[in-house]
Structures are given as C-alpha cells and as structure tokens.
Amino acid sequence: MKHILHMTALALAMTASAVVAENPVTALADLQVTDDRTDRPLEGFVWYPTADTQAVQTHHGNPVWQGIEAVKDADALPGKYPLVVLSHGMYGNAMNQSWLADALVAKGFIVAAVHHPGTSTWMRDADQARQMWDRPRDVSRVIDHMLSDPAFANLIDDDKIYMAGHSLGGFTAVALAGGRYDAEGFEAFCDSHPAELVCGIFDRWQVAKTPEDKAAMQADLSDDRIKGFAVFDLGGTQTFARESLAGIDEPMLIFGAPRDIQGLDLDIESRALVAALPMDQVTYLEPTTLSHFDFLGVCTDKAEAILAKEEPDDVFVCQHGQAERAAEHAMIAAIVAASFR
Secondary structure (H helix, E strand, O other): OOOEOOHHHOHHHHHHHOOOOOOOEEEEEEEEEOOOOOOOOEEEEEEEEEOOOOOEEEEOOOOOEOOEEEEEOOOOOOOOEEEEEEEOOOOEOOOOOHHHHHHHHHOOOEEEEEOOOOOEOOEOOHHHHHOOOHHHHHHHHHHHHHHHOOOOHHHEEEEEEEEEEEOHHHHHHHHHHOOOEOHHHHHHHHHHOOOOHHHHHHHHOOOOOOHHHHHHHHOOOOOOOEEEEEEEOOOOHHHEOHHHHHOOOOOEEEEOOOEOOOOOOOOOOHHHHHHHOOHHHEEEEOOOOOEHHHHOOOEOOOHHHHHHHHOHHHHHHHOOOOHHHHHHHHHHHHHHHHHOO
16 A cells, blocks of 8 residues: 655665765855745745855754754856755744755755745734645745746756655645645544644634635646655645545655654544555655654754743754754655655
C-alpha cells in the first residue's frame, strides 16, 4: 500500500546529494512579489548560490532561534539551478524553513518563500485566513515572479521547479499537486470527529462557509510547473476529495512525525494521505524521533528558558530542539535534495 524508505537505506541518497562542484555559499535577498494582486502583497526571501565569502553574516536568528550564515544581496554564482518554493505552517513565516533553504543552496538549488497573508506570524487577518484557496495561489505567484525577475529568471531551470510545505504548508502542497477540496466529505468527517484540530481551525476561520467561498475552495488550484513535492507532517488531509488524491501524478515525498510533542494524528493525516495517493508516486518516511516542530529551526541553548518565561505555552516547540533537531535537519535536507533531482 505504501512505499516506505527506511532510515537504514538513506546513505546513497545522502551521499549523492551532498556533493556540489562549486561549493556555493548561501546568498540572501528580500523578495517582493509584484503583480496585479494589490489586495494580497507577498513578501519573503530568496536564498541562492554565490561565491562571495567576504560579507557572511548571521540572518534569520534571534534569542530563541539559531540563524543561518549568508551573504546579503551577493552576486549569484552563474549557472542553471532548480527552484524550490517553501510554504510555512499556520502562523509561521518565511524564515521557518531557512535551515532547509540554506542546506538546499549548498546542494545547488535556488529557494524562495513568502509570508502567507492571514496565516503567518505577523499577518493574522481573519478575512485573509478565510481565503484559504489563496495559499496555493501564493506559491504560483512566487513562481511567476521568479521566472520573470531579471535577477533570477536566467538562473532558474524552469523544468525543475519543486515545492515543499510544512503543516498547513503541506495542505498547500497537496492542493498544488492536484488535491481538490471536498466540502461534503470534510463536513461529514468533522461531524464524526468534532474535536479534530483541522475542523476547529477551518470553522474558526469560516473557511468555505458561503457558496462563493466553497466554489473557490473546490477550484483546481494545481500548478503543473511543479515537478515534485515534499510534504512535512501536513494537516488537512481530510479536506481533500479521495478521487483527486488518487489522480495526483507528480512525485510526493511525505514525512510523518510520530514523536508526540503536540503533534498531529498520523492516521488521519500523513498516513491517510499516503494511502490515498498512487503507490508509484509516493515515498513515505516516518522517522521515530521526528516531531512536528522539528521542521522549524534549531533552537538556541537559551530558548526553552526564554519561552518558559515569555511564552510558557510554546516551550514544547524547542523540546529536543538543538543537537537532535540539527541531525534531523541534515537527514531531511539530504533526502529532499535527492528527491528533487
């Protein structure tokens, strides 16, 4: 029923993806998507390869989160690179997977991410959150922008565009792969599972509560320019029509996170998604030590103490969040890079 890539079989993939001839340094640029959606501005970052080592600084860090080493606005290393677009989780932001962006640049990728309006750290407008169909469209807009931006268009191999999403970003990934919202099926699921997290979120945000919104959610939000997906412990599997999942025809690398630290129910999320997808398109990993928040950054040595004082309800995001998480990141990045070749 599933393709499961066991941890003991990863050495070849990790070795193959770890060697990049130019040994690039990570460069960082601000991203502002300029298009006709003035009602939904998109901002974030682009990470890309450079040979410049003169002005390396720490970016995206704070007292809780370790940053990455990058050169701001450096000249790009000439070449053609695959593009990966990242989608953060609920109330996350474009920096959440900067660790992955940094690792992918080292392996010869360009990476872009934006803050999704309505569902990001600093933009929690309820009306924008309601328009959940705009999340996958945000990713398509980023691709449009990157392929037309004079700074990056000539650097991108447009036959090698990929996407990765965490949590609600995993929902975004599945929609872009061809998953279609199933209003009746999701309503029936929530009637029988009223305490399920995704049901409460969609109800609180008033997602698909009007005929117009329901039609927008049920539209085809896929983007056939994207040639492969990485889905990190997604939430929202039960929102998708099973027949649409069965019709997805792009490679899907799916991680489930079984370590129960405020995590999601794998039986109704990642495992259910894998069961619904075509067998020949799925690689599924469920490392026993992986938790939902291991897809965020590595925590500083003072992070748990700071969170205990300032945000005590959030301390769990940094449990096992230093050396163990860094090791998980190395494994995840190597597998994603190998999958996106």
